[in-house]
Amino acid sequence: MLRLILRLRPSSGLRCPRALPAGPAALSSRSVPGTGALRRLHCGSRTVCWSSGLSNRAVLLRCPGLSCQSVRFYCLPPHQKVELPALSPTMQTGTIARWEKKEGERIGEGELIAEVETDKATVGFEMMEECYLAKILVPEGTRDVSIGAVICITVDSPELVAAFKDVTLESLQAAGASPSPVASSSPPPAAAPAAPGSSYPTHMKVTLPALSPTMTVGTVQRWEKKVGEKLSEGDLLAEIETDKATIGFEVQEEGYLAKIMVPEGTRDVPLGVPLCIIVERESDIAAFKDYVETGVTDVAAPPPAPAPAAAPAAPSPAPAAAAPPAAPRKGRVFASPLAKKLAADKGIDLAQVSGSGPDGRITRKDIDSFVPPKAAPAVAAAPAPAAAAPAAPPAAAAGTFTDVPISNIRKVIAQRLMQSKQTIPHYYLSVDVNMDQVIELRQELNAEVKAQNIKLSVNDFIIKASALACLKVPECNSSWLDTVIRQNHVVDVSVAVSTANGLITPIVFNAHTKGLVGISSDVSALAAKARDGKLQPHEFQGGTFTISNLGMFGVKNFSAIINPPQSCILAVGGSEKRLMPADNEKGFDVASMMSVTLSCDHRVVDGAVGAQWLAEFRKFLEKPVTMLL
Structure with missing residues (x-):
């Protein structure tokens, strides 16, 4: 903490902090040896306070002859107070179960800052913007924290963290409750208007x-x-x-x-x-x-449906001389394949485009920013006999498009998936799995549980095999948290479900410990609630590994986008009959083969590790009896 030593006159004295007066004041900066830049507050012609941007304290002086008794310059850097939100519809208070970040650590967009125990479950509390954790005001284990209570302080840069070392919750509350001095000439405050409903029944x-x-x-x-x-x-x-x-x-x-x-x-x-x-x-x-x-x-009322835009009337053609074409570049035109394709689609002559790449090479950026040269103004000429105006092109038919409002869910899906593709180094591993034994075992088990009105699906086996493979290869059941890689000891499998409002991923918790019947019951119940829009937050927030299955739509294989902060997602295609070499009289067998693709975060999962996970996954499905071991 920076110490400031001021020599005071006998007539001056230190006073308790009070709000800065409304009179004329100005700040000036001067360099004082050993202290860095100090800011000096002037009130009239007298210096009343020195303070430093490196400190979160202020020195207060009483200056005789000024209209105010005392002044203060409180210089906490810009910061954000993070309040405890309502993490469930019925939550009134919460318990800080664990802080996921320490003071001074960087918090990335979408990263967990804390785990809060609500009246429903323990829910992760994410930050929506990048920042640094400057001060934790409510320690771990604190119970019955009210909604809206300030639990921590964040800042935008790490240099500002030190200023909050001695800040406490009590000091913040005291600062917010400090009354501002009111000049004697100021009129009394107007009475607050009566609250609406004050004369209504309870x-x-x-x-x-x-x-x-x-x-x-x-x-x-x-x-x-x-x-x-x-x-x-x-x-x-x-x-x-x-x-x-x-x-x-x-x-x-x-x-x-x-x-x-x-x-x-x-x-x-x-x-x-x-x-x-x-x-x-x-x-x-x-x-x-x-x-x-x-x-x-x-609050804005629901907007009316936008009417189809009418095609603008064609403007009357004005006689103008055609612009002279730009001089084409001589010699070979160097352009990337993508730039050539985009130029062909847009009808752009590459000879008119200036390249910004190495040796004048034309890139996609040059095509996107290319503006065709405007036509030169026509030179005045002698009037010519009026020619018949060409027929205007027919107007576009009304109702040729529909503007679909973007739901909040769709906005978040777009934001999170774009963030994932831009910040996570994806790579993809594919493998074919022989599903004959799973299909045979499924038929036998369904016959056993038919009386209980239970029907196991192939996806239930895939979820169980994925969970057990995550136990064998824990790197694929991990999360990237900037400063550490967190390996999870439980496998909570997020299952992608398509709804009318967009994609959502309800979670089968502890899938590695559940049997096939338990997994089937969870998936059926969660999928029904997702399509009805009745999922609770704790049922779809979190998860350590994700499965997206499009096999029922006839998709053979595809690559999925990782759901951060997870490190892997498994894309499952459909099964198909294939001829496979075999040591028998015919020389071949017919097998049901399923293609799967594992998308991995290369920051967490190396290629060999991802391949090891797929080997374990395939072993469990091709010999499902091993899932009992």
């Missing part, structure tokens, strides 16, 4: 909660109850689309729905906005017929 405002750790806005998809209907504890009140999924919002207390303030289809509703009003007595419903909540009117 009621409860239901506000939009954070239904996922990264949720900032939501869309009211559908109201499940109408105004006037009775509500029971646990009833589904509305369906809210978050950045992760469409989640049912349940009622926590009995009552009657008196007023809906945000209609169905309203998009980008901020957290905390009142959605509706619930009353205890049915007779109080009529009192809220014309109720208006301040601030709710600022």
Whole structure:
């Protein structure tokens, strides 16, 4: 901590910190040996405070003759206070189970900063922007932390971390509660307007909660109850689309729905906005017929469907001389194959494009930024006999396209997959698996459990074999966390499910310990809830390994995009009959072969390790009895 030594006159004295006065003040910087750049605060013609950008403290002086008794320059660097969000619809308080980052460490976009125990489960809390953890204000194990409480401080650069070494939660609260001095000439503050509903019967405002750790806005998809209907504890009140999924919002207390303030289809509703009003007595419903909540009117109503754009009228052709073509470059034109293809698609003459690559080579960037030369203005000439104007081209037919609104889920899918492809070094390994023994065993087991109304699928065997292979090769069950590689000791398999709103990956927890019947039951229940939009956040957030199976659509093979922070995803194609060499009279056998492709993060999984995982996976499926060992 930087120490400042000031020589004070007898008439001056140190005072307790108070807010900076509103009078004229200015800052100036001077270099003081051994201290770096100091900032000096002037009030009138007197210097009242010295402070340093390297320190989070301020020196305060009382200056006789000034209108204020004391002044303060508090110089904490720019920072962000991270509050505890509501990680489940019914969460009121949480427990900081574990901090995933230490003070001073860098936090990447989408990385876990802490694990918070809610009333439902232990949920990972992600950061949406890159930053550095400057101060942890709530230590691990702290219980019953209220929603909205400040749990840590982040900054944008590592040089600012040291300024928060001595910051405490109490000092932040005290700083926020410090009253500002009011000049005697200032008029008294105006009385606060009466809160809407102050003269209404007893009621409860239901506000939009954070239904996922990264949720900032939501869309009211559908109201499940109408105004006037009775509500029971646990009833589904509305369906809210978050950045992760469409989640049912349940009622926590009995009552009657008196007023809906945000209609169905309203998009980008901020957290905390009142959605509706619930009353205890049915007779109080009529009192809220014309109720208006301040601030709710600022929420945009659902927009009308965009009308098909009409084709603009063709402009009247103006007589102009054709522009002289640009002088083509002499000799051979050097361009990349992609640039040549793009130029051919766009009708661009490569001879007119200036290359920015080595030795003038034309690249994709040059094609994308190429602007055709404009026509030169026509030279005035003697009027010529008017010629018949050419017929205008027919206008485009109305309704030739449809603008589909982008859902919050689709936005997040686009953001996360683009981030994955841009930041994770993918590579791909493929192998063919003989599925004959799995198909035979599946038929036998299904006959055994038919009376229990259970039907095992091939995908259940794939999930079990993947989980056991992850135990054999733990590198593929790991996560890249910038400073460490975390190897997970349990295998939670995310299973990609396609829904009307987009892709979601519900999780089969502890798949390595479950039997085929347990895995089948979990997958069926999770897939149904995903398609109905009833998944809870803890059912699709997390996971250590992902499987995407498109075999049922006739896809032979494909490559999938890794779901960060996981390090691998398995893309499963369909099975097909193939002739395989065999040591028999015919010289061949007919086998059901399935192609799979493992996408790996090369930062975590080397090529040989990925190949080892595929070997273990194939062994478990080609000899499924080994999954019992």
